[in-house]
Amino acid sequence: MQTHFKIFIKSSIPHFFVTDSELDNIIESFEEMELEKGEYFLKQGKISGSLVLLEGHLRCYTFNENGDEVTTAFYSAPRLIFDVASFFQQKPSVENIIALTKVKGYYMNYKTVDKLFHDYAFFREFGRAMLAKEYILFKDRTMRLINxxxxxxxxxxxxxxxxxxxxxxxxxxxxxxxxxxxxxxxxxxxxxxx
Amino acid sequence: MQTHFKIFIKSSIPHFFVTDSELDNIIESFEEMELEKGEYFLKQGKISGSLVLLEGHLRCYTFNENGDEVTTAFYSAPRLIFDVASFFQQKPSVENIIALTKVKGYYMNYKTVDKLFHDYAFFREFGRAMLAKEYILFKDRTMRLINxxxxxxxxxxxxxxxxxxxxxxxxxxxxxxxxxxxxxxxxxxxxxxx
DNA sequence: GAAACCAATTGTCATAAGACAAGTGGTGAT
DNA sequence: ATCACCACTTGTCTTATGACAATTGGTTTC
Missing domain, CATH: 1.10.10 (Arc Repressor Mutant, subunit A)
Known part of the structure; x- marks a missing residue:
């Protein structure tokens, strides 16, 4: 799994040179996470962490004003999972993220991420790339919704x-x-x- | 205008302490920008820079597959304007951003932004806050579209x-x-x- | 000041998609 | 084995919104 983790980070910032020992330092700060099908990665009201998802599938949903469930995303490995609003603003989430299958990955909370952002330029770049990518994917989806x-x-x-x-x-x-x-x-x- | 600029940055990262001299260093790297009504801040095919918009209003639009114009955003001062996809990935934009009124602000290209990101933690934080905010606003709008x-x-x-x-x-x-x-x-x- | 142009409005008609309710089929519990 | 439950399907009917075309009204221009 560690290998996949390294490949995922490296391939996310192809223009950056990263040594394996730097990556090892990063990985130490993550903790391994496993979820069974039906378990929640995030529940509304909680503050979101970040999950480097390496195996499995999840579903993200909220409720609209009628109280109906609205599925806002499906996530499949490999990718980074986090609720942008909750994670970066450290506010309770309005989203729920539930495992559709058995899930494996590496977990980190905001504080640790922020510290690593400070220490490692490549990790900063990784974070920025992830956020930008997330935005772009979301925008694409919205454009499809419109058009x-x-x-x-x-x-x-x-x-x-x-x-x-x-x-x-x-x-x-x-x-x-x-x-x-x-x-x-x-x-x-x-x-x-x- | 410089005063507004400083206030805008400071209020965007209320949890960060920033000295005025640091802000002055930043401002030097920006160039003042003015647009008349009908002028473009960004045309599709070009690579987006970043504009700290301090006065005026703009409209952002693309074309769908039928060739019809789709307005994707309206921007009003004060705020940061940039096409996320184009700016952070340094790719030609598919968006057009046109001034609806006379516009004033400060302009910076990616290279300069990136350099300042490297040198100033507070500016990094500013960038991150802007991108996160942009994402959240866009998501809100999409949720309204759905619900x-x-x-x-x-x-x-x-x-x-x-x-x-x-x-x-x-x-x-x-x-x-x-x-x-x-x-x-x-x-x-x-x-x-x- | 007439012509040309364009944004906005309105009428008529068509249609994609929702609401609601009934039916089907599979799975799990006791 | 039967019942209950749930996801999914289907039928009927309604409705919000679009398509298209004609009209209005304002502003620009020569």
Missing amino acids: LTAEERYAHLMQTNPELFQIAQLRHIASYLNITDTSLSRIRRDFGSK | LTAEERYAHLMQTNPELFQIAQLRHIASYLNITDTSLSRIRRDFGSK
């Missing part, structure tokens, strides 16, 4: 993340696509015949 | 940013709210009578 029809959004998800349909419930995928489960069901029924 | 009806989105904008209706064209506001200008017109007609 694509429900069916096109479904088709896109099918293309980019087909495994998801094996792992997550359709109603969660539906709310992620911002459609009702009823609509998703119909879209799937009609999808082949085109 | 609110067209009319509710209009009402929200009316409440939070009524000046905008004096400054921007309705069709641009419409596309920002992700509705057609026709719909916006009808919503405005019916809005009082409730």
Whole structure:
């Protein structure tokens, strides 16, 4: 797992030279984390830490004003997981992040991250790259929400993340696509015949 | 204007102590920027810099696959303006940012920002705070897009940013709210009578 | 001051997607 | 083995919003 961890960090900042011993120092500050399916990485009201996810899948959701669950993200390894608002502003989260499968990775709280940011330029760069990437992915998704029809959004998800349909419930995928489960069901029924 | 600049930075990182001389060093690296109404701060294909906007209003837009303009943001002073994807990844932007009024502020390119990030912890913190804030604002907007009806989105904008209706064209506001200008017109007609 | 232009409004009609309720099929508990 | 539960599907009907085209009203220009 350590190897994957190193590869993940290195490949996230390809323009930076990082020695293995520097990486070892970083890794020491992380703690290994495992979650079983159904366990929570983050519950609303708690302050988010950061998880370098190396194995497994999670789902992130909140509630809208009607009290309905809204799935805001699915996460698959390898990637960094953190609630931007909660982590960087050290405020209670409004998001819940739950394991869809068994999950493995490395965990670190804000204080430790911040200290490492101070000590290691490459880790700072890693953090910045992660935040920027997160922003860009989120923006892409929003643009699809604006510009694509429900069916096109479904088709896109099918293309980019087909495994998801094996792992997550359709109603969660539906709310992620911002459609009702009823609509998703119909879209799937009609999808082949085109 | 320098005073406003300093206040803006200080108030963005209230938990950091910054001396005025440090701020002066920073300001020297910026160059003053003014735009007339209709001038562009950023054109697609160019690489984004960063603008500490101290006076005026701008509009940000792209084109969707149909070639229709989509307004993705309105910016009002005081705030930091930059295209996250273009700025941090130093890639050509897909966004256009145009002045809606006369605009004043301080401009800096990525290279200079990066150098100052290296030299000043407080400036790093400023950058991080700005990026996190940007992310959070954008996420809020997307959540409204998901959870609110067209009319509710209009009402929200009316409440939070009524000046905008004096400054921007309705069709641009419409596309920002992700509705057609026709719909916006009808919503405005019916809005009082409730 | 007429012509040209453009933003905004309005009318008519079409349609994607939601609401709600009933039905299906699989799984787990006792 | 049966019941209960839950995810998912399907039917019917409603509705918010879009598409498209015509009209209005203001401003620019020659």
